Amino acid sequence: MVDVEQFVDEKIDEIGDAIGDAEAVIALSGGVDSSTAAALAYEAVGDQLHPVYVDTGLMRKGETEQIRETFDYMDSLRIVDAKDRFLDELSGVTDPEEKRHVIGEQFIREFETVADEVDADYLVQGTIYPDRIESEGTIKSHHNVGGLPERIDFEGIVEPMRDLYKDEVREVARELALEEIISERMPFPGPGLAVRIIGEVTEEKLEVAREANHVVEEELAEYDPWQALAAVIGKATGVKGDNRVHGWVVAVRSVDSRDGMTARAQEIDWETLQRIQSRITGSHENVARVVYDVTHKPPATIEYE
Numbered sequence: 485m486v487d488v489e490q491f492v493d494e495k496i497d498e499i500g501d502a503i504g505d506a507e508a509v510i511a512l513s514g515g516v517d518s519s520t521a522a523a524l525a526y527e528a529v530g531d532q533l534h535p536v537y538v539d540t541g542l543m544r545k546g547e548t549e550q551i552r553e554t555f556d557y558m559d560s561l562r563i564v565d566a567k568d569r570f571l572d573e574l575s576g577v578t579d580p581e582e583k584r585h586v587i588g589e590q591f592i593r594e595f596e597t598v599a600d601e602v603d604a605d606y607l608v609q610g611t612i613y614p615d616r617i618e619s620e621g622t623i624k625s626h627h628n629v630g631g632l633p634e635r636i637d638f639e640g641i642v643e644p645m646r647d648l649y650k651d652e653v654r655e656v657a658r659e660l661a662l663e664e665i666i667s668e669r670m671p672f673p674g675p676g677l678a679v680r681i682i683g684e685v686t687e688e689k690l691e692v693a694r695e696a697n698h699v700v701e702e703e704l705a706e707y708d709p710w711q712a713l714a715a716v717i718g719k720a721t722g723v724k725g726d727n728r729v730h731g732w733v734v735a736v737r738s739v740d741s742r743d744g745m746t747a748r749a750q751e752i753d754w755e756t757l758q759r760i761q762s763r764i765t766g767s768h769e770n771v772a773r774v775v776y777d778v779t780h781k782p783p784a785t786i787e788y789e
């Protein structure tokens with residue numbers, strides 16, 4: 485991308501030409517990619533674009549409220565509360581790919597309901613270049629790339645950022661004056677906290693993961709990581725007060741990367757790590773310990789599942 489202002493003008497024209505007088509939908513996840521694609525497309529076609537935010541219950545702390553505020557100017561915004569339906573579908577599911585599949589399927593059902601209601605002919609997607617490359621390999625299925633176009637019959641798919649890297653998307657987001665909390669937000673996976681919980685997703689593990697991710701994002705912001713996250717990885721024995729507990733083990737991970745395809749674990753100072761440990765073990769009665777993950781990608785992936 486040579487000139488961001490020119491890129492934005494060109495894309496607004498292209499999106500306008502592609503959609504014409506028809507209705508379009510976009511799945512808004514709260515991440516920088518879909519937010520930027522939605523803002524671009526809204527500039528092009530206004531309320532003919534129907535941004536759909538599905539609250540899966542697997543989102544970060546405060547994410548739904550943030551979306552409501554940031555995109556308040558779009559009258560066509562839909563926020564779907566689907567928390568209970570997602571948790572029901574995930575009950576008893578432990579295999580990582582099966583989890584992604586269940587989440588992807590439920591997401592499509594929720595999204596299709598709105599697409600039908602508004603009679604949408606076009607799907608706008610925030611797909612970026614690394615998404616296309618990773619889904620061509622067999623590393624993982626990313627439900628935000630596959631799924632929707634194949635399953636719902638749209639007249640056309642509009643992917644204005646399909647050739648951009650993440651840092652270029654952030655430039656576009658800034659050009660569109662998207663709030664810093666969105667434009668500078670760390671990437672967050674489509675299946676959300678579900679891939680930061682090993683094994684079955686339960687309400688208690690979600691509570692632990694949500695608060696721990698919040699602590700980690702807050703405490704590690706100064707390291708400017710590509711992604712900093714926390715995952716509930718199992719159970720271990722600990723002592724809380726006078727009692728032994730068999731509580732959750734939370735792994736903390738902070739990585740540098742350009743595109744998510746490879747990553748380096750960041751070196752974090754001891755004091756910060758201890759502060760994170762103390763906030764996370766103090767955040768829930770059933771958290772027994774906190775560990776720091778020093779593994780690069782490869783051999784590990786960034787997420788835990």
Ligand code: XMP
Binds near residue numbers: 623624675679744
């Ligand atoms: P991994 O864990 O494969 O992640 O090293 C690379 C990048 O992709 C994100 N990620 C996902 N994004 N759906 C998504 O939309 C997914 O299923 C998914 N899995 C991983 C991850 O957060 C990282 O930025």
